[in-house]
Amino acid sequence: CFDFSSADAYYCACRFPYTGVHCQTQDRLCSGDICDNKASNILAFCHGFTSDKALPYICICHMKNAPEERFVALNNCHSGEIFHKVCDGKEPFVGALPFTNKAFYICLPGWVNARVRSCDLDHVWNYTQKECVLEYTLI
Numbered sequence: 001c002f003d004f005s006s007a008d009a010y011y012c013a014c015r016f017p018y019t020g021v022h023c024q025t026q027d028r029l030c031s032g033d034i035c036d037n038k039a040s041n042i043l044a045f046c047h048g049f050t051s052d053k054a055l056p057y058i059c060i061c062h063m064k065n066a067p068e069e070r071f072v073a074l075n076n077c078h079s080g081e082i083f084h085k086v087c088d089g090k091e092p093f094v095g096a097l098p099f100t101n102k103a104f105y106i107c108l109p110g111w112v113n114a115r116v117r118s119c120d121l122d123h124v125w126n127y128t129q130k131e132c133v134l135e136y137t138l139i
Helices: none
Strands: 002-004 009-011 042-048 057-063 066-073 093-097 100-107 115-118 123-126 131-134
Touching: none
Parallel strands: none
Antiparallel strands: 002 009, 042 057, 057 066, 093 100, 100 115, 100 123, 123 131
């Protein structure tokens, strides 16, 4: 980190795979192989989340005959349950994923396909509150 005493601040230049204000978060890398792209009609890509997120990764599955449509799978595109949500492109909307409570999907104006966002570490999606909440409550 570099001290900018004249501005009463500092800046941390993080080395890969670390990120964050204090380089406290690590990027999780994954390859398309983990998403099991053995099916000839599916192109599979892995999207990794950072170490401060509840999910390590999700699989993005593109059908070769409809590449503009994006499906999402938790474990793999070949044998796992896949999810597809088309956004109306007008209203913001968030919702639950059918195969995990550690993430949610979001649609924003102008979007065609929903994006998946992971909850923070130790958080789960609460459908009623439409937000990620602490997974465990201490008594």
